[in-house]
Amino acid sequence: MSNNWQNNEEIKILQEYLRIPSVHPNIDYEPCVEFLKRQAESLNLVFNVYRLFNETSPIVVISWIGRNPNLPSIMLNSHMDVVPVFEEYWTHPPFGADIDENGHIFARGAQDMKSMGVLYLATIRALKRSGQTLERTLHLTYVPDEETDAWFGMKQFVHHDVFKSLNIGFAIDEGCTTENDTYRIYYGERSNWKIVFKCSGHTGHGSILFKDTPGEKLSFITQKMYEFRKTQVDKLESDPTLEEGDVSCVNLTILDGGKLFNVIPTSFSATFDIRLVPDMDLKAFEKQLVDWCNEAGGGIEIEFLYRDDNSASTVTHLNETNKYWMAMKEALTDDLNVKFKTTVMPGNTDIWFVRNVQIPAIGFTPFINTPNRDHENDEFLPVEQYLNGIHVFTKILQRMANIP
């Protein structure tokens, strides 16, 4: 079986891209740029590379100009970077793109998300091969550093004139694979808070029952946060239609304080990673945190290390008011006859920045019946899912990019 796939042109191109080790840290993106340039040339597409914020962090834009270039375009985004590997835990070389006897292609980036970057190109090849053109322009964007802070990538790019000149009406970026036969479409992301509770109080000898100790306060706050967490766990477990991103999440990530085992320190700090669903009342939640600090006896300072509150205002509405979505929905139901559900992304991706400049966008990865291996050892993608994904995108773009 695998011999067939070895001769498939699309699989060869996918393997070539996956074999480029664009892995953090200190990524050399030039082999990616060179590869993408060749791909664009082979398809007769417009190729541009921009080095806007840092010489070593290129942004590639490959464009297929539509019949009516004045119409708002469709952006298909992917990031070129991948996260590090622990090679000793892999059963196949992480930059080998080997295909095993089950037709699984193993590589870092097979799911997240270099596969998508070449799938967009494969879709254009399929459309061109059957003699089709599209009404609207497609811009395939390849950005650096999504896996770090996106500072030299999408974060600044969305505010640049080059980005504005793309005149994007709708954008598609990464989603996740699904382990069953239902595609997931992500219409928003959760608000991301990183907060530190600095609990200060009575210091002294560890043998005495002092009042107002920092440890009691830390314990109170941590308990309240985990009670809140439990409500979200219960909600998720009691409703099988809910996904991870449909509920909020808190996790204690850093504990700090204390120097010696028999001395009560003056303070303890607890850092929490908090992700809040778009329909959450953020002001009320913040007030709740302050109330808990007071209930704990005061002397607790809340510091925000990071705070993004735009989750609700940037949600992409997937209803009749969104013609791009309606076109995609028709493709999924009428042309492809597949199951799908809409949900909120558990983590944050580059599409967050795109939605923040008021461009409607979804996260969508067209790979089903595949366990999610993002950032894990032995990341792999079934070759048949890749080829089917090209078919899925062909149908979607035939509808979406032909909206008059």
Ligand code: ZN
């Ligand atoms: Zn990704």
